[in-house]
Amino acid sequence: MELSLSGTKMASLSGLRLIMDDIATTTGSDTGTEWLNLGIGNPAAIPEVMETWQRMTSEALVACFGDVSCSYGPSRGLPVLVDAIAGYFNRRYGWSVGPRNIVVGPGSQMICFIAAALFTGAGATRDTKLVLPITPDYTGYQGLSLTPGGIRGVEPLLRLEGDRSFRYLLDLPALESLTDVGLMLFSSPSNPAGRCASPEEIQRLVSVARAHDVPLVVDNAYGAPFPGIGTPSMAPVWDERVINVFSVSKAGLPGERLGFAVADERYIDPIVSFLSNSALHAPQLVQSALAHALRSDVLDSLVASVIGPFYAERRKFVESLLSGSLPKDLSWHLHAAEGGMFCWVWVDEEWFDDLRLYELLKRRGVFVVPGRHFFTDVEDSPGLGRHPRQCFRISITPDPDVIAAGIEVIASALDDMRAGSTAP
Incomplete structure (x- = not known):
């Protein structure tokens, strides 16, 4: 069998799809590990939202x-x-x-x-x-x-x-x-x-x-x-x-x-x-x-009274955790976000690498998403230098206790990466 050029391209998983596949496979395996998954892209499971859509779908049914x-x-x-x-x-x-x-x-x-x-x-x-x-x-x-x-x-x-x-x-x-x-x-x-x-x-x-x-x-x-x-x-x-x-x-x-x-x-x-x-x-x-x-106007009401306030409050919570937990003597920066479901962190240190962080956190039961896959040409980035390898994404949709525990592990991992330790 020989795939066409377009077939070869579409039959291959992108870098991030491989990461997400790895997260799904790892968290789905029966290892007894309590995974803290901060890499998910799903919207938060908000009860009022689920109940509203269930009702409207039932009515349509x-x-x-x-x-x-x-x-x-x-x-x-x-x-x-x-x-x-x-x-x-x-x-x-x-x-x-x-x-x-x-x-x-x-x-x-x-x-x-x-x-x-x-x-x-x-x-x-x-x-x-x-x-x-x-x-x-x-x-x-x-x-x-x-x-x-x-x-x-x-x-x-x-x-x-x-x-x-x-x-x-x-x-x-x-x-x-x-x-x-x-x-x-x-x-x-x-x-x-x-x-x-x-x-x-x-x-x-x-x-x-x-x-x-x-x-x-x-x-x-x-x-x-x-x-x-x-x-x-x-x-x-x-x-x-x-x-x-x-x-x-x-x-x-x-x-x-x-x-x-x-x-x-x-x-x-x-x-x-x-x-x-x-x-x-x-x-x-x-x-x-x-x-x-x-x-x-059910959807407008849901956005105004539930969805919008939920994510606004959740973002404040996560940004506060990052500010209070990540090492203060490291050069890290948070993108000034006006919306969305993620926090985007840049660690501007020569020793930092997003894939090394991913692997270290995985060994400690935490998942984030390495940042390089959101850039189209990581290998040739004359204007940004190492920046695409110095970012990672955190989802704000998991339960607050999962986010808090995961950020504590991230903070510890950054300290260890700086010291040259990659032990579990």
């Missing part, structure tokens, strides 16, 4: 199971949901969108994959790449291109803010100078750093997209309007160049794989056709439940 689960449907999405999405965004943000501006897919990542397949790769006049305007960004984006070498990330500029905080900044001149852009894609708030793009930054990116004559995909998986894990919760921006992608995963339904895009119909129409030719359509029972949640 009773009302329309035969129609939506026992029949095929339109590739664009159930009309009841497409209409609900249009009405919701027109009502909330003053947009003027209709069904032809909307497509529902089996997860927002699949919609991003489709966009990458449609707008990047070998073309009639030139070959183009999927460009991430600022790294680090969601590592799943690095698996979106069918073309080997089809992803390019633009290194950020680093700015220190006080003793323990730092921020990534867009390098717009570097982005503007590229000649092979087919599509630009980024998350806001970002995974892993929790960085929110300001309205001014998005307008600058729109200008760059217009200059390159390409679309700009904004992945709002952690942002407004839901789950709204961000301060301030910035409204999505409508522009003829922007493909806004949304998900219900971080609003409590990651296992149902449902997302949707809202954009100019010249971008939506080919995505609908791609879905028709591949997956046919997204799961329909959960589409019906989401339509009800949008029409009744």
